[in-house]
Amino acid sequence: MNKEKIEALVQEGKMLPLMEAFYTIQGEGHHTGTSAYFVRIGGCDVGCHWCDVKESWDAEKHPPTVTEKIVDEVIKYSDTVVVTGGEPLTWDMTYLTQMLKQKQVKIHIETSGAYPFSGIWDWVCLSPKKNKLPTKEAYQKAQELKVIIFNKHDFKFAEEQAKQVNEDCLLYLQPEWSVREKMIPLIVDYVMKNPKWKISLQTHKYLRIP
Numbered sequence: 333m334n335k336e337k338i339e340a341l342v343q344e345g346k347m348l349p350l351m352e353a354f355y356t357i358q359g360e361g362h363h364t365g366t367s368a369y370f371v372r373i374g375g376c377d378v379g380c381h382w383c384d385v386k387e388s389w390d391a392e393k394h395p396p397t398v399t400e401k402i403v404d405e406v407i408k409y410s411d412t413v414v415v416t417g418g419e420p421l422t423w424d425m426t427y428l429t430q431m432l433k434q435k436q437v438k439i440h441i442e443t444s445g446a447y448p449f450s451g452i453w454d455w456v457c458l459s460p461k462k463n464k465l466p467t468k469e470a471y472q473k474a475q476e477l478k479v480i481i482f483n484k485h486d487f488k489f490a491e492e493q494a495k496q497v498n499e500d501c502l503l504y505l506q507p508e509w510s511v512r513e514k515m516i517p518l519i520v521d522y523v524m525k526n527p528k529w530k531i532s533l534q535t536h537k538y539l540r541i542p
């Protein structure tokens with residue numbers, strides 16, 4: 333297939349720059365501890381300095397993969413998929429999610445919400461980033477707000493973000509992994525004083541699984 337054809341298919345979401353895909357246990361947030369197939373799509377220009385998947389940023393490094401092939405792999409392993417990145421909403425998610433819905437897969441997304449929404453989602457986990465704030469639509473769609481706590485100022489950011497989501501949205505504070513020892517006691521204290529929040533830990537890292 334020539335380059336133009338591939339680019340056109342990527343534009344339509346019929347091919348996606350797949351970085352990796354794997355069956356594992358969801359380590360974070362509301363669905364912690366449940367099995368799911370993860371699809372990590374390359375491409376993100378949000379630029380968080382503490383990002384733990386910097387290799388995802390450059391979409392060019394991740395080969396455009398036929399979307400049906402991604403779906404075929406998902407259904408071999410799980411009835412739940414977590415689409416993550418990178419920033420998956422860099423791409424048109426309509427086709428991928430339609431194909432997954434046809435196979436009765438439950439579809440979760442983890443997004444910074446910085447780009448327009450596309451696709452049909454059963455669960456939207458919004459993890460807002462200061463560098464590029466979520467769109468209004470992302471706040472409205474979020475069922476789970478997960479704010480990463482890297483420093484004390486992030487508590488203030490978390491409260492600002494919580495004001496923007498709908499009232500049913502679940503609220504999580506998650507320590508950034510490299511500073512967890514320092515931030516966990518502060519988060520514990522904060523959640524006890526502000527019980528609308530819950531703690532999310534990256535349990536997959538403690539379990540040493542992907």
Ligand code: SF4
Nearest residue numbers: 376378379380383418
């Ligand atoms: S939005 Fe996510 S993938 Fe993008 S830089 Fe931030 S943490 Fe990394």
